[in-house]
Amino acid sequence: MKKIISRAVMAVLMLASAGASAQEINGADTAWILTATALVLFMTIPGLSLFYAGLVRSKNVLSVLMQCFALTCLMSLVWFAVGYTIAFGSDGVEQGMWIGDFGNVFFANIGMDSVNGTIPATLFAIFQMTFAIITPALIVGGFAERMRFSAMLLFSALWMVLVYAPVCHWVWGGGWLGAMGLQDFAGGTVVHITAAVAALVAALMIGPRRGFGTVAMPPHNLTLTVAGAGMLWVGWFGFNAGSAVAADGSAAMAMLVTHLSASAGALAWMTMEWLRHGKPSMLGTVTGMVAGLGTITPAAGSVGPAAAVAIGLTAGVVCYFATGYLKNKLRVDDSLDVFPVHGVGGILGTLLAGIFCSTQLGIFSGNGFSDGISSIGGQLMVQATGVLSTLVYTAVVTFLLLKLVGALVGLRVDGDEETQGLDLVLHDERGYDL
Numbered sequence: 001m002k003k004i005i006s007r008a009v010m011a012v013l014m015l016a017s018a019g020a021s022a023q024e025i026n027g028a029d030t031a032w033i034l035t036a037t038a039l040v041l042f043m044t045i046p047g048l049s050l051f052y053a054g055l056v057r058s059k060n061v062l063s064v065l066m067q068c069f070a071l072t073c074l075m076s077l078v079w080f081a082v083g084y085t086i087a088f089g090s091d092g093v094e095q096g097m098w099i100g101d102f103g104n105v106f107f108a109n110i111g112m113d114s115v116n117g118t119i120p121a122t123l124f125a126i127f128q129m130t131f132a133i134i135t136p137a138l139i140v141g142g143f144a145e146r147m148r149f150s151a152m153l154l155f156s157a158l159w160m161v162l163v164y165a166p167v168c169h170w171v172w173g174g175g176w177l178g179a180m181g182l183q184d185f186a187g188g189t190v191v192h193i194t195a196a197v198a199a200l201v202a203a204l205m206i207g208p209r210r211g212f213g214t215v216a217m218p219p220h221n222l223t224l225t226v227a228g229a230g231m232l233w234v235g236w237f238g239f240n241a242g243s244a245v246a247a248d249g250s251a252a253m254a255m256l257v258t259h260l261s262a263s264a265g266a267l268a269w270m271t272m273e274w275l276r277h278g279k280p281s282m283l284g285t286v287t288g289m290v291a292g293l294g295t296i297t298p299a300a301g302s303v304g305p306a307a308a309v310a311i312g313l314t315a316g317v318v319c320y321f322a323t324g325y326l327k328n329k330l331r332v333d334d335s336l337d338v339f340p341v342h343g344v345g346g347i348l349g350t351l352l353a354g355i356f357c358s359t360q361l362g363i364f365s366g367n368g369f370s371d372g373i374s375s376i377g378g379q380l381m382v383q384a385t386g387v388l389s390t391l392v393y394t395a396v397v398t399f400l401l402l403k404l405v406g407a408l409v410g411l412r413v414d415g416d417e418e419t420q421g422l423d424l425v426l427h428d429e430r431g432y433d434l
Contacts, residue, residue, distance in 0.1 A: 026118035032247035033119050033127055039238025040130035044137050045072055047235050051228030051286075052141055053431075055336050058220040059421025060145045061431035067140045067149070071156055072133050078160045079132045081106055084125055086165035087132075088173045091116055095174035099166050117245060127242065128168075135164050135191045141336030142199025143206050146412050149426045155405045159198060163397050167194055167390055182386040183357050183379065185254065186243040188298025188350040189390040196343025197394040200334055205402050206412050208333030210419065222282055229286035233262055236293045240300040254300040258293065261312035265292020268316025284320075287341060291319035294345035299353035307356035311349065319344050347387050354383035 049068040053061045075083075082105055089100025090109050103109055107125060114121035136156040143152070168190050170177040177189070184190060209217065219225060240258040244251035269288025270280040295315035296308055303311070322340035326332050334340070355376055405411060412418075417425040424430065 024115045024118065025120060026246070028247040029118045029245070030120065030123060032251065033123050033242060033245060036238035036242025037123065037127045037130055039235045040127070040134065040242065041072075043232055043235030043239060044130070044134045045069055047228050047231030048134060048137055049228065050224045051232060051290075052144065052336055054221040054224030054226075054228065055141075055219045056144050057217060057421070058432055059423055061220065061224075061423065062427055062429050063149070063422035064140060064144055065431075066427055067152055068137050070149075070153065071137045071140070074153060074157060075133045075136055075160055076129055078157050079129045083132055083160055083165045084128065086161065087128065087168040089169075091121060095169070097176040097179070098169070099175075100169050100173050119245065124245070127245075131187060131191060131239075132160060132164060132168075135187075135195045136160060138191070138195035138338055138342060139199045139202065141338040142203045142334050144335040145209055145422065146206060146418055147202075148410060148413055149422075150409050151405050151411050154409060155401055158401050158405070159398065162401065163194055163198065163394055164190070167393065170389075171386070177386050177389070180382050180385065181379070182382055183302050183353040184298040184350060184386065185301030185353075186240045186297045188294075188346045188353070189386050192294050192297060192342040192346025193350070193387065193390045194394045196339040196341075196346060197391055198398040199338035200332070200343065201395055201398045202402060203332055203334045203339075205399070205406075208331075209335065210415060212333045213331060219283065226282060226286055229289060233289060233293065236262070240297060244301060250301055253304070257300055257303055257305055257308035258296055260305055260308040261296035261315070262289045262292040264309045264312025265289055265295065265316040265319075268292075268313045269320050270316075272317060272320045287323070287337065288316040288320065291315040291341050291345045294342050295319075295349035295352070298346070298350045299356060302353055302357035307352075311352050311356065314352070315345050315348060318348055347391075350383050350387050351380065354380035 045068060049065050052064045052068065056064050082102075084107065085102050085104035086099050088104070089095045090103030091114070095101060107122075110121045110125055112120070112122065116124040136159060139156070139159075140152070166175075169175045171182055171184050171190050172178060177184075182189070211217070236258055237255050241251040241255035244254055266285050266289035269291065270285045273284045274280040292312035292315045296303075296311050299307070299311060319341050322344040323337050326334060326337075326340045332339075357379060402411060413422065413425060
């Protein structure tokens with residue numbers, strides 16, 4: 001009889017334990033982050049790929065598509081091998097201030113039953129992988145139409161390990177910026193500033209395209225660019241709202257403010273063109289939309305709708321002038337405007353998050369002042385520290401990596417190859433053969 005009772009008690013305890021384990025994974029959260037992961041991947045291929053492809057000349061359209069596609073594959077494997085463990089380390093293990101531990105090399109401690117918060121650890125790993133994919137892909141816009149394919153692959157792999165993953169750890173993986181209280185909900189510093197600074201350094205080191213400033217280099221197919229921009233807009237909901245890592249009010253508010261900022265940014269840029277040049281352009285409108293999206297990214301989890309509109313309007317105007325200044329005044333050939341849109345937007349958004357962030361997110365709250373003016377100064381200093389440290393670290397390491405890659409394989413195709421176009425020279429294909 002005692003044995004029967006003992007076994008019954010053990011069975012009940014085991015069932016209770018199994019039930020508690022099962023409850024650790026929330027079905028709604030899991031379903032939402034599965035969707036968000038697909039949306040963020042959709043941002044790179046096909047979204048960013050088509051957006052960039054339409055902006056280059058027809059002789060280089062396949063080279064840009066190839067770069068984005070190949071980077072998606074390569075960054076996935078680098079993240080699997082070492083990127084994730086540098087950024088996030090092992091669950092349940094106290095992490096260092098600078099990089100994560102190496103307990104998850106090749107996802108060593110991530111199994112089908114592993115849990116991260118309320119979602120499977122495998123899902124968290126691939127969700128973060130999609131961020132690690134799109135960030136190096138953004139850099140492509142800084143050296144488009146002139147960098148060797150082999151150099152691009154080598155540089156991007158090293159950059160992922162030595163720049164993106166450590167900065168990701170600083171902000172999101174338990175590192176020193178996160179400990180300071182930096183507000184970066186979805187990647188103002190981690191994604192936009194790192195990618196944009198790298199693109200600017202690459203543009204300066206590789207030099208401008210042949211004929212830059214004297215020969216017209218208009219986008220060859222704005223239809224592709226607009227299609228890609230639409231995909232970016234939709235995908236960005238996964239980027240920002242997915243960063244709540246839950247199906248809750250925070251995710252819903254992040255989606256709302258993301259959409260409002262994108263809309264305001266597009267209209268602001270369009271209006272600036274209309275006032276200054278007499279006609280609004282499609283290219284300017286979609287670029288303003290991207291500026292609005294990039295600028296709201298760090299603040300998406302801490303501001304309300306009214307603040308989002310203000311951020312989007314500011315982004316459209318500031319990034320508009322930054323683009324003209326970089327190209328027309330400084331004569332820097334950041335081919336696809338990565339720094340003036342993503343870099344300036346990321347810096348602006350990270351700083352504005354310190355001003356507008358609020359613990360009370362209503363329709364007209366989230367304007368920073370509802371928590372008291374005295375709280376703004378301290379948070380703004382934290383935000384500025386995050387911006388400056390990310391900018392300096394990225395610039396220095398990117399410079400050193402480009403020097404190394406240049407010495408190993410060479411950074412740039414030669415003049416005749418550039419004139420012929422990278423599609424034929426590097427891939428023996430044509431984007432159009434009518």
